[in-house]
Amino acid sequence: MFTLAKDRTKKGAELRDVMVDSIEQAMAVDERVVALEADLGGASHFTNIAKKYPERFIQCGIAEANMIGVAAGMSSEGYHPFTHTFGPFSTRRVFDQIFLSGAYAHNTLNIFGSDPGFCVGTNGGTHTTWEDMALMRTIPGAVVCDAADETQMRWIVAEFAKLEGIHYIRANRKAVRTVYESGSTFELGKGNLLREGSDVLIVACGQLVSEALDAAEALEAEGVSCSVVDMFCVKPLDEELVLSEAAGKKLVVTFENHGVIGGLGDAVAATLAEAGAGVKLVRHGVKERFGQVGDPAWLQKDFHLTADDLVASVKGGLA
16 A cells, blocks of 8 residues: 655655665565675665675675676575666676576576666766666566655565565665655555546656656646556556556556666557557657766756656647
């Protein structure tokens, strides 16, 4: 059961600290939980885990594929590993290891890909991922999540720690605006209907859920009524919610800090098409671009991922 935050202008704790705290809480009750890093412990604060649980932390260095291999080996011996590095190095660089040593071998990997999309900031194009969810969605049985805020991230990590299989979570390392009240709970494979409307369905995920709510409020003031769904679990997708909320709408718009190919937009598009829903769809994400260097706020504007950009897409789709 979830409750929307009373004040969505505030930011919660830094998500890297939320991740570390959540892993440590899982370690406290489950001796199988271990953590692995790829030379980013200072940036991710995973070094705090090393201080508290030194025997359950492995610093693998700048050798991400090896880190996944080590984690898979530990899983085969009964451990539940959490790994971390930047989004592209957690997925694209190590995809074969995740697919074969992890999924194909029926091992458990809990993978945190940090600073996706525009969140990467001045680390630049080499560290930017617009394709991580697309890759992870192709793995049979994988669970793919994009955390909207601190509360949701805490819940996802705690849930992943209990499960076996391949689990991917992407999120900013820094603090993001609050969407949910503390203590809210969720369900993997189920989206959250945050706002009801009659004209347009907006399906968003991750940090852009806040922007989607802002856009819906702005559109409401102009006479356009929008439903907003937080599809934090992109795989498995809540197809039932997509179809029920799309029914009777003039337009469906997906909104993601990801490329339009293979992510949330394509997942929703396939659902609507296969069901013959007969509703117009606009996929709002990044199209045919690489990352670049810049302040995250500037990059968000440059890649057209603000509430104002979403408002423009909705208006264009209704025109």
